[in-house]
Amino acid sequence: MKTSVARKILMALSGFFLLLFLLQHLTINSLSVVSEDVFNNVSHFMGTNWIVQFLLQPVLLFGVIFHLVMGLYLDIQNQRARNIKYAQNNPGTNSSWMSRNMKITGIMILLFLGLHFADFWIPELNTKFIEGDMSGMKESGFGLRYFEELQHKFTEVWRVAIYVLAFVFLSLHLLHGFQSAFQSVGFNHNKYTPWIKKLGNLYAIVVPLGFIIIAIYHYTTQL
């Protein structure tokens, strides 16, 4: 934690962890398109299993907060490292927009997380731990509630639009972040790095696109 190299390695490790989390999140979301029952059962398991709830969830929350706080801290240091700016700067000739604007795309993802938590996580915490209802059942008492709650969130077009936009920012963040994390932990090899870059581009497009398709699917099936 003491040096710039140690901090960038930690930034990459938290990034890797979040990459894995996104895959898991997308997999469970995909089930909502395949089968209402399977999605309900898996959601109930994730929402009530104590390992998921009291071990993995706090680790995830820590990972998100660490990645965010460290990112902002490094950015403040970076601003200080160039106290007088250039009168003319031409960064487009030597680096990609995505690589230079991780802070902007990251903050957009953070703002989206505010809405996303208000939509799903906070009501979930309220139901389970304030109201004390761990059953996962609908208020009517017939069937599990998760699929219905998901559907109810995707009835308004503005919310779907915000979700889609947020995943575009996530895609831009990942287009640099995926391959950058490998470089930070010291993985750069002439034989493998070109493939890691290709895999990174694939991940950065396919995963956010998956989330977008699922959101639009639930909106259009309720029209």
Added chain:
Amino acid sequence: MSDKLMKLTLKIWRQKDADSPGKMESYQVEGISEHMSFLEMLDVFNEQQINQGNEPVAFDHDCREGICGMCSLQINGEPHGPDRGVTTCQLHMRMFNDGDTITIEPFRAKAFPVIKDLVVDRTSFDRIQHAGGFISVNTSGNTQDANNIPVEKENADKAFDAATCIGCGACVAACKNASAMLFVSAKVSQFALLPQGKIEAKDRVLNMVHQMDEEGFGNCSNTGACEVECPKGISLENIARMNREYLKASLTKE
């Protein structure tokens, strides 16, 4: 070959000394041949300024053949100007057109303070070198000839490539974070790849990274701008190697 002479507008950072505030000023320069180097253009410009009774612009230069690392300059928003794989002294005026406006600024970083006009103090690089950019060789008279120690060809080539770094600071100037990681990683790699460098490998990377942070350089965010702008084509592979060396050293050093 055309002998048409160009007339240019130069916007140059003028600063009296390290403690004075500076500002951009506009000038005209005439009689510039496309065969001149950028520094020769500045020589012509300074001569014209002196003839007009003005203070010439101070800028760094030495060998003027691209190997000393002394020339710098941020030209139209890029270190060493718009050409690739060249230093400012090797940049030809044929890269520009008659009537162009050229912006010339010093390399900008907190760790590279301006001394005067376009001259910056890059001794922070020297202090990083002092922290570990060396090997200890016993000069008792029984020193082993380096050529007697076999080195794998691939490693020898990579060490040589890293050693071509001239320490000009273009990597810092290009980086949006003013990070010096490409320079430091080249100096670390040059030794880490050779048997002679293994002995002090752990201390070297830890001390050089520590000194780099002390000097106030920024953090690396892997934009790759340094590699593109480096006049010697130093590869990002070196930064990855330094990160590995650092991780290994910090986990195992007692």
